[in-house]
Every structure is written in structure tokens, then in C-alpha cells.
Amino acid sequence: MSEWPEHSAELGRKSMERLTAAVDRYQKNAIGLTTLSETIKLYLTADILSDVTQGLIDNETWNTIYAVRQEMAQIIKAIK
Numbered sequence: 001m002s003e004w005p006e007h008s009a010e011l012g013r014k015s016m017e018r019l020t021a022a023v024d025r026y027q028k029n030a031i032g033l034t035t036l037s038e039t040i041k042l043y044l045t046a047d048i049l050s051d052v053t054q055g056l057i058d059n060e061t062w063n064t065i066y067a068v069r070q071e072m073a074q075i076i077k078a079i080k
Helices: 004-029 036-053 059-079
Strands: none
Touching (some): 004 036, 036 059
């Protein structure tokens, strides 16, 4: 069981790398008007990461991922 924290830390690190890349891409594309499709792409990335990693990574990292998911959900709702 001593290996589990290492796996958890690596999963959290890789998840944050993926989320950061998606946020960077979103911000580059969001210069000017943000489109619904760009927002949905970031939402889906955060949604999948939050679903797959819940309970497997540290709470702080998971909460960050989930916060991005929630923010994108609100933006999507406002755009529609």
C-alpha cells in the first residue's frame, strides 16, 4: 500500500498538466469573443478529469479541477 500515494500524486500531477494545457488553449482562443464550442471543450476536459480522479487524488487538486468544471458550466449556461 506504500505505492498508492505515489500513484495518487502522479495522477494528480498529470491531471493538472492536462487541465492547464486545456485552459491555456481556451485562453488563447478566447481572445475576443469566446465561442460556445471552445467553452464546451474546456468543460468536457474538466468534467472527465473530475469524474475519473474523484477520490484518487488529493482534495486540493481535485477541487481545482472541479472549480474549472463549474465555472465553464456557468459560462455555457450564460451563452445559451
